[in-house]
Amino acid sequence: MSQTLKIPNHIAIVMDGNGRWARAKNRPRFMGHKKGVDAVRDIVKECGRLNVKSLSLFAFSSENWKRPEEEIKHLMGLFMLALDREAKAMARNNVRLKIVGDLSAFSEKLQDKIKYVEKLTENSTGLNLIVAANYGGRWDITQAAQKLAKLIESGDKTSVSITEDDITKQLTTTEFPDPDLFIRTGGEKRISNFMIWQMAYAELHFTDELWPDFNAESLNVAIQDYSSRQRRFGKTSEQVIAEEEKNND
Numbered sequence: 001m002s003q004t005l006k007i008p009n010h011i012a013i014v015m016d017g018n019g020r021w022a023r024a025k026n027r028p029r030f031m032g033h034k035k036g037v038d039a040v041r042d043i044v045k046e047c048g049r050l051n052v053k054s055l056s057l058f059a060f061s062s063e064n065w066k067r068p069e070e071e072i073k074h075l076m077g078l079f080m081l082a083l084d085r086e087a088k089a090m091a092r093n094n095v096r097l098k099i100v101g102d103l104s105a106f107s108e109k110l111q112d113k114i115k116y117v118e119k120l121t122e123n124s125t126g127l128n129l130i131v132a133a134n135y136g137g138r139w140d141i142t143q144a145a146q147k148l149a150k151l152i153e154s155g156d157k158t159s160v161s162i163t164e165d166d167i168t169k170q171l172t173t174t175e176f177p178d179p180d181l182f183i184r185t186g187g188e189k190r191i192s193n194f195m196i197w198q199m200a201y202a203e204l205h206f207t208d209e210l211w212p213d214f215n216a217e218s219l220n221v222a223i224q225d226y227s228s229r230q231r232r233f234g235k236t237s238e239q240v241i242a243e244e245e246k247n248n249d
């Protein structure tokens, strides 16, 4: 068996623990989110260095609207600020930004900013940075079902002909391959409605580290963990080893 490190094509991260990070330092929760943006910058850089093709970050879930209004306001402000500050650096560093989620809930100003940064970085050929904002996995599948239903209504499709691939094609992440590695910081062991369809076969890595403390080294630990897994996709271990040996010939 090969000992070389396998780099995942697509990493998806639930960046959790900002609030607890701040609370542990007797600071307001907002400071944790602010520090969390610095961690994003470091991880994007490291993914670029490692030649990871796509990185998906869960920034705001469809369930996060239940938080205190003050915190939501801070988060929106921070999102706007980060887009403003990082747009040019992303373009310069060949990063392509794509925001997924129900953006209609955001202010006009924020929606315009999102469109602007997506346009500015659309020709980048390096890392795809997918930021999930007002995103929920169930929302994504629901909007895909609505689009398929429309195709049926217009006579372009029949209900019996619907395949898994048809559903995948209507998801907001359809242009990117499924995540290979899922990371959640902050100690909780749950998916919290992230890309549930897309992560059907992702390798899961959980760490107690709080998101503001997560750094390049932590990412490399997660990748090493991923690299040590045998991905079988339903096959037997022997089949996978035989295939790997054949590919190494």
Ligand code: IPE
Binding pocket: 015, 016, 017, 018, 019, 020, 021, 059, 060, 061, 064, 075, 186
């Ligand atoms: C994750 O950190 C960031 C968002 C959900 C926006 P949290 O804010 O959930 O931090 P904890 O879980 O309360 O520590």
Ligand code: IPE
Binding pocket: 014, 015, 016, 017, 058, 059, 060, 061, 063, 064, 188, 190, 192
């Ligand atoms: C998940 O974190 C969403 C984001 C990181 C944006 P939460 O902290 O909201 O998750 P739960 O509600 O504790 O599962």
Ligand code: MG
Binding pocket: 016, 017, 018, 186
């Ligand atoms: Mg949390």
